[in-house]
Amino acid sequence: xxxxxxxxxxxxxxxxxxxxxxxxxxxxxxxxxxxxxxxxxxxxxxxxxxxxxxxxxxxxxxxxxxxxxxxxxxxxxxxxxxxxxxxxxxxxxxxxxxxxxxxxxxxxxxxxxxxxxxxxxxxxxxxxxxxxxxxxxxxxxxxxxxxxxxxxxxxxxxxxxxxxxxxxxxxxxxxxxxxxxxxxxxxxxxxxxxxxxxxxxxxxxxxxxxxxxxxxxxxxxxxxxxxxxxxxxxxxxxxxxxxxxxxxxxxxxxxxxxxxxxxxxxxxxxxxxxxxxxxxxxxxxxxxxxxxxxxxxxxxxxxxxxxxxxxxxxxxxxxxxx
Amino acid sequence: xxxxxxxxxxxxxxxxxxxxxxxxxxxxxxxxxxxxxxxxxxxxxxxxxxxxxxxxxxxxxxxxxxxxxxxxxxxxxxxxxxxxxxxxxxxxxxxxxxxxxxxxxxxxxxxxxxxxxxxxxxxxxxxxxxxxxxxxxxxxxxxxxxxxxxxxxxxxxxxxxxxxxxxxxxxxxxxxxxxxxxxxxxxxxxxxxxxxxxxxxxxxxxxxxxxxxxxxxxxxxxxxxxxxxxxxxxxxxxxxxxxxxxxxxxxxxxxxxxxxxxxxxxxxxxxxxxxxxxxxxxxxxxxxxxxxxxxxxxxxxxxxxxxxxxxxxxxxxxxxxx
Numbered sequence: 001x002x003x004x005x006x007x008x009x010x011x012x013x014x015x016x017x018x019x020x021x022x023x024x025x026x027x028x029x030x031x032x033x034x035x036x037x038x039x040x041x042x043x044x045x046x047x048x049x050x051x052x053x054x055x056x057x058x059x060x061x062x063x064x065x066x067x068x069x070x071x072x073x074x075x076x077x078x079x080x081x082x083x084x085x086x087x088x089x090x091x092x093x094x095x096x097x098x099x100x101x102x103x104x105x106x107x108x109x110x111x112x113x114x115x116x117x118x119x120x121x122x123x124x125x126x127x128x129x130x131x132x133x134x135x136x137x138x139x140x141x142x143x144x145x146x147x148x149x150x151x152x153x154x155x156x157x158x159x160x161x162x163x164x165x166x167x168x169x170x171x172x173x174x175x176x177x178x179x180x181x182x183x184x185x186x187x188x189x190x191x192x193x194x195x196x197x198x199x200x201x202x203x204x205x206x207x208x209x210x211x212x213x214x215x216x217x218x219x220x221x222x223x224x225x226x227x228x229x230x231x232x233x234x235x236x237x238x239x240x241x242x243x244x245x246x247x248x249x250x251x252x253x254x255x256x257x258x259x260x261x262x263x264x265x266x267x268x269x270x271x272x273x274x275x276x277x278x279x280x281x282x283x284x285x286x287x288x289x290x291x292x293x294x295x296x297x298x299x300x301x302x303x304x305x306x307x308x309x310x311x312x313x314x315x316x317x318x319x320x321x322x
Numbered sequence: 323x324x325x326x327x328x329x330x331x332x333x334x335x336x337x338x339x340x341x342x343x344x345x346x347x348x349x350x351x352x353x354x355x356x357x358x359x360x361x362x363x364x365x366x367x368x369x370x371x372x373x374x375x376x377x378x379x380x381x382x383x384x385x386x387x388x389x390x391x392x393x394x395x396x397x398x399x400x401x402x403x404x405x406x407x408x409x410x411x412x413x414x415x416x417x418x419x420x421x422x423x424x425x426x427x428x429x430x431x432x433x434x435x436x437x438x439x440x441x442x443x444x445x446x447x448x449x450x451x452x453x454x455x456x457x458x459x460x461x462x463x464x465x466x467x468x469x470x471x472x473x474x475x476x477x478x479x480x481x482x483x484x485x486x487x488x489x490x491x492x493x494x495x496x497x498x499x500x501x502x503x504x505x506x507x508x509x510x511x512x513x514x515x516x517x518x519x520x521x522x523x524x525x526x527x528x529x530x531x532x533x534x535x536x537x538x539x540x541x542x543x544x545x546x547x548x549x550x551x552x553x554x555x556x557x558x559x560x561x562x563x564x565x566x567x568x569x570x571x572x573x574x575x576x577x578x579x580x581x582x583x584x585x586x587x588x589x590x591x592x593x594x595x596x597x598x599x600x601x602x603x604x605x606x607x608x609x610x611x612x613x614x615x616x617x618x619x620x621x622x623x624x625x626x627x628x629x630x631x632x633x634x635x636x637x638x639x640x641x642x643x644x
Contacts, residue, residue, distance in 0.1 A: 025548070026467050027397040027532060028362035030459070035357050040350035043406040043439060043454055049446045075349040084365040086452050117365060124371045125447035130408050132365055132454035137352070145348050210349060226347070 007092070007120045011101040012085065014115075021082065021114065029116035031082055037136040039081070042072035048126030053170075058096045060190040061129075062103030068213065069133035070111055070194035071263040075211035077143040077203025078135030080113035080196065086130035088123035111196060143202060143209035143267065148227035152207055152268035152294040155277065157195050157286055160216060161252070162188035162241035164259025168251075176246055183243030192263040197284035202267060205276055209267035215258040217300060220266050224300065232301045233257075233292040235310065257302070268294050329414070329442045333423040334407065336437075343404070343436065351438030353404055359458040361403070364394035370448030375492075380418045382512040383451075384425025390535065391455035392433055392516035393585040397533035399465040399525025400457030402435035402518065408452035410445035433518060465524060465531035465589065470549035474529055474590035474616040477599065479517050479608055482538060483574070484510035484563035486581025490573075498568055505565030514585040519606035524589060527598055531589035537580040539622060542588050546622065554623045555614035557632065579624070590616050 013024045022030040033039055046068075048054055052061055066083065073080055085104070089097075108115055113133065166185035168174035195211075202209060208227055210219045216238075224230055238256045247255065269277055274290070281288040295301075302311040335346045344352040355361055368390075370376055374383055388405065395402055407426070411419075430437055435455065488507035490496035517533070524531060530545045538560075546552055560578045569577065591599055596612070603610040617623075624633040 027394045028364040028400060030360045030362055030464060032360050032461065033355050038352045038354050039361060040352055041406060041438060041456070042350040043408050043441050043452070045408040045410050045441050045443050045452060047410050047443055047445055050444060072349045078350060084363060084454055086365050086367040088367050088369050088450055116363060119365050119367050121367050121369055122372060123369050128410055128450045130365070130367060130452035132406055134363070139354065142352060
């Protein structure tokens, strides 16, 4: 393999102009947090064949590798400070690297999240991508999973289910009618948009938050366990992606409640903040929907159009897991 | 695979008691840098079959995964703040995970570098380990690669060549006499000790520094290129690990100049700092050796016992690369 140094230099080095920041090229990168701010940090591994298809568009993969980490910052109410990238590659394909880097860089620049350093190495099989991201947050405003309170409204941003539906169709597990207009579900799967603007505005306003990477039911479950409370969701209120109505009811609920790779925010807030939250969503140019309520009784209760509980407790929707 | 959450919880969660720090279990970990300090960050990927043998002792591997990253902090003169861990594993072997975690934790606690978060996933082939580390450094004292100046002394810490010799013997490329006392080279390969205490004391005292992960000649080369100068090394001064005298001269020089995985520091400092540097080494309970000098003329010149230049420029020792 060519010297690792050269791969990072050639494909992943672009000007970093933040004050107090030293980018690619030394033993460590350096950045200078604003006084009194906490540093938020998150790390994700993406493995070929598990998190992405071998033939995925490398530009989209570069985007997504950074997007899923930015989504963790958004869920904490943090603003980006920078990131580092590790790449294990079976070979050196400069066209692939250039396209991956272009997708990564475009989002990095748009999100003001400079790439500060990296490590590349040869893998013996497929590609593995490791991104670690840093952000800043006011310690009093961080959106923690353990901060939900009984009586809170339960909200989600955006619309749900498209990424899951796209994956099921690509895996040929689900089919759509041949004469139906094909919705652009795949865009949601391959090009998720992290909700940084909304997360930043929710900091200090909402109580608990999480990003929906593993499915609404499972990720909300983490909030409920950490906060020692429960929730009730009105399934008729779940905001569905375009085209999900062509699925049958079981598939539709699976996509909405169990579908991962969404990277929207699920959050809780006091009912007195409803107007402020709707205004935050307008300012962030996104949609938020109130889907239920936090309750003292642990567990998750799903309510259908007739007001009946269709699933009670976490066990009831385990089969929805993607 | 069992939920990723549980693997991190079960094997990699131990109490974190630093003020302002939130560890494993939320979208992001949080830590609060001291006012005015820069955050230093470094990331490394370790790939099975490339950076470690599949049957390596998992406890030693846990130690080394963190040690190589701590060494990057040491080379920057930074003190540890915390780290995050990514693991891609072909299966869940709780005995292996427990031993890996024990090695990681022992060094984490000794170095005061808490594990703040992680991500685990199933790989389709061997194990891949990703560690990203953070530290704090006074912006005026960071040991940068571009800070060497002509006239500086050139120093290395510790002794060189053991890890490379161990690897060559394990790969059956080199043999040692059957009747020779076998030196404990393998300890150097599998259990490197990062030079944090020395690095911290060199901050503000030395000029440039780098850790020797890829071999002295190659890593020093990064300092020389970044600093736009050259160096002269007196090969008779290179501090050799025990037992290297049983090798022939070519093997010995290859181990000393080209051998990687050393994790000692190579650094430059003004001649007026010699006493201070020797005192820093005593305080850090380690050895430092002055091996040469930084010169205005670019390139690296290796001088033998007769004062002759045995290799001139970087091309001259490319074959030493491990």
